[in-house]
Amino acid sequence: MSYIPDFHKIKYFTEKFKEYYQNNYISCILDVSKREFGIGTIQSKISQRHLSFVSLEDFNNYLRITPPFYVSYSTSYFKYPDRRPMDNKIWEGSDIVYEFDSDDYDLPCHDRHNTWQCTSEECNEWGYGNLVECPKCFSKTKITEWTCDECLGKAKEDTLRLVDFLKKEFKLNPASFIISFSGAKGYHVRITDRTIISLSKPARLQMMNYILANDLELEKLGFIKQKKLWKIPPVKEAAGWSKKIIMGIIDVFSYDEKKLINLFGLSPKKAKLLKDTKEDILNKMYHNNILVADFSSSDKFFEDVINHVINKTRLKIDPQSSSDIFKIMRVPDTIHGGTGFLSTYIKTKEDLINFDPFKDPVVLGNMDLKKIKLLKPTPKFRIIDQYYGPYNKDEVLKLPEKVSMFLVLKGVANFE
Numbered sequence: 001m002s003y004i005p006d007f008h009k010i011k012y013f014t015e016k017f018k019e020y021y022q023n024n025y026i027s028c029i030l031d032v033s034k035r036e037f038g039i040g041t042i043q044s045k046i047s048q049r050h051l052s053f054v055s056l057e058d059f060n061n062y063l064r065i066t067p068p069f070y071v072s073y074s075t076s077y078f079k080y081p082d083r084r085p086m087d088n089k090i091w092e093g094s095d096i097v098y099e100f101d102s103d104d105y106d107l108p109c110h111d112r113h114n115t116w117q118c119t120s121e122e123c124n125e126w127g128y129g130n131l132v133e134c135p136k137c138f139s140k141t142k143i144t145e146w147t148c149d150e151c152l153g154k155a156k157e158d159t160l161r162l163v164d165f166l167k168k169e170f171k172l173n174p175a176s177f178i179i180s181f182s183g184a185k186g187y188h189v190r191i192t193d194r195t196i197i198s199l200s201k202p203a204r205l206q207m208m209n210y211i212l213a214n215d216l217e218l219e220k221l222g223f224i225k226q227k228k229l230w231k232i233p234p235v236k237e238a239a240g241w242s243k244k245i246i247m248g249i250i251d252v253f254s255y256d257e258k259k260l261i262n263l264f265g266l267s268p269k270k271a272k273l274l275k276d277t278k279e280d281i282l283n284k285m286y287h288n289n290i291l292v293a294d295f296s297s298s299d300k301f302f303e304d305v306i307n308h309v310i311n312k313t314r315l316k317i318d319p320q321s322s323s324d325i326f327k328i329m330r331v332p333d334t335i336h337g338g339t340g341f342l343s344t345y346i347k348t349k350e351d352l353i354n355f356d357p358f359k360d361p362v363v364l365g366n367m368d369l370k371k372i373k374l375l376k377p378t379p380k381f382r383i384i385d386q387y388y389g390p391y392n393k394d395e396v397l398k399l400p401e402k403v404s405m406f407l408v409l410k411g412v413a414n415f416e
Contacts, residue, residue, distance in 0.1 A: 006042075009042075009408065009414070013042070013337075013340075016364050016405070017067035018064065018065075018067045020335060022064050025056075026060055026063065026331065026333050026334060027333075028332050029059070030192055032054075032058075033053065034077040034078055034081060034092065035073045035078070036050060036328060037053065037073050037074070037081075037328070038050075038051065038071070038073075038328045039072075040068055040071075040337060041068070041337075045070045045072075046072065051082060052081040063334070069335075069337025070338075071330070072331060074326070074327070074328045075094045075096070075190070076091055076094040076325050078090060093197035094199075095192050096196055096199070096322060097188060097189065097190045097191070097321055097329050098189045098191075098211075098315075098317045098318075098321065099186060099188055099318045099321045099329075100155040100156075100186045100187050100188075100189075101186040101318070102147050102151035102154065103151075103185055105316060107150060107151050107154060109150040110129070110130060110151065111128060111130070113147075113148050113379040113380070115128055115144045115146070115376065115378070116130065116134075116141040116144075117141060118134035118137060119134075119139055119140050119142055120134065123136055123137040124393075125137070126377050126393070128379065144411075144412060147357070148381075148382075152185075152186065152357045156355070156357075158315050159186075159187040160352060162211070162315055162317070163177060163179070165211060166191065169210070170207070172191060172193045172195070172196070176192045176193035177190065177191060177192070178190040178192060178332060179345075179352055180332035180344060180346060181341075181342075181343060181346065181355065181361055182336065183330065183341045183342060183343035183344070183361060184339050187352075201325060204322065204323045204325070208317065211314075211315055211317065212315065212317065212319070213310050213314040216310065218306065221233070221240075221245065223242075223306060225299060227299075228292065228298065228299050229290050229299060230290065230291035230292070230302050230303075231289060231290060232246065232289050232291055233246070235286050235289070244309070245313075249285075249291070249306070250282065252305050252308070252309070257272055260274060263308060264305065264308070270301075274293055277294055332344065333345045335364070338409055338411075339406055340364045341357075341363075341406070342360075342361040342362075343361070344361045358381075358384065359383075359385065362383060362384055362402055365402035365404070365405045366400070366401050367400045368400065369399065369400060369401075370398065370401045370404040370405075371396065371397070371404075371415070371416040372397055372414065372415055372416060373394065373396045374391050374393055374394060374396075374407075374412060374413050375393065376393055376411075377392050377393050378391045383406060388403055396416060
């Protein structure tokens with residue numbers, strides 16, 4: 001049986017999207033009349049920009065009549081959002097957006113679920129991981145990225161950490177945060193607090209660098225290397241990054257000897273000594289404001305520990321998104337055209353903790369079976385409470401419509 005032509009596929013999904021928007025009202029856009037909007041097609045996430053809507057009702061009517069595959073809106077507020085070029089819009093301020101995408105993390109799970117496929121038709125070799133060159137014929141490969149509970153869990157963990165960081169370090173009100181699942185690879189945090197709206201790009205970069213721990217000056221934070229020991233700020237008075245580093249150092253003492261050896265290159269003898277003298281080291285931290293251990297080169301060891309703590313504590317945010325005042329980002333509670341999942345608005349921190357990215361955003365389709373043919377191999381993946389796959393290229397399957405839609409929109413299958 002031949003594939004459904006693209007125009008039939010587009011019509012099919014357009015009707016599904018339209019049905020969703022006719023039954024749901026999108027409301028979490030602040031000052032909608034001052035925002036620039038962009039829409040996308042099945043081929044392109046942004047195919048048209050410089051759109052504007054006078055009200056939420058106007059915006060929702062547009063979605064009900066002509067639903068796009070993607071819809072995004074500006075972080076900025078403009079006097080004339082539909083004008084072009086950008087200078088003619090007259091900028092009036094901007095939210096700050098932080099993104100956490102699962103593919104930005106270097107995690108072992110990527111080698112288990114990402115797939116590569118040789119681009120040579122004569123070869124057609126494939127496998128798991130992120131190989132850029134086919135090991136059989138040395139042609140370039142095409143990588144298809146997938147997500148799992150592990151990598152999306154890491155993105156969620158950092159999103160939660162950022163929410164706490166912004167509240168504690170910058171005294172921002174969490175009620176001004178618009179948190180959403182992207183609909184695919186991660187989470188967005190949009191800060192709408194009025195105290196940051198007018199910040200310049202350099203100020204936003206400075207704020208971002210603080211979050212990322214870029215260019216931290218240890219001496220200014222109170223960590224000063226003196227001969228064979230480190231002077232540290234008073235533990236009970238430390239704040240900001242000083243406190244984070246101290247708490248991280250204390251946490252290192254909970255590591256077992258094997259981990260200390262692997263992470264810091266300690267000899268087994270030194271690792272055991274460190275564990276045995278833990279209380280004495282911590283006592284000197286609390287009462288004498290020094291870091292020192294009873295073995296040679298302990299100053300180098302604690303330098304490595306400080307760097308380890310900073311790298312472990314810094315957040316993996318996208319610098320470009322956080323500083324770009326002209327960026328447009330996906331509208332929460334709209335459908336992601338590459339998965340069919342909802343770019344879900346998450347109201348509270350508790351809701352974020354409990355959010356299931358493979359269940360809660362699944363809003364399209366039903367459990368009736370729909371026939372598809374695989375264009376690419378797939379790993380094992382989860383939709384709602386059931387696992388599917390792995391599947392091979394050219395397999396013909398009957399799967400629930402919810403699953404078939406996901407695979408077709410992801411570009412790894414087509415309807416039969």
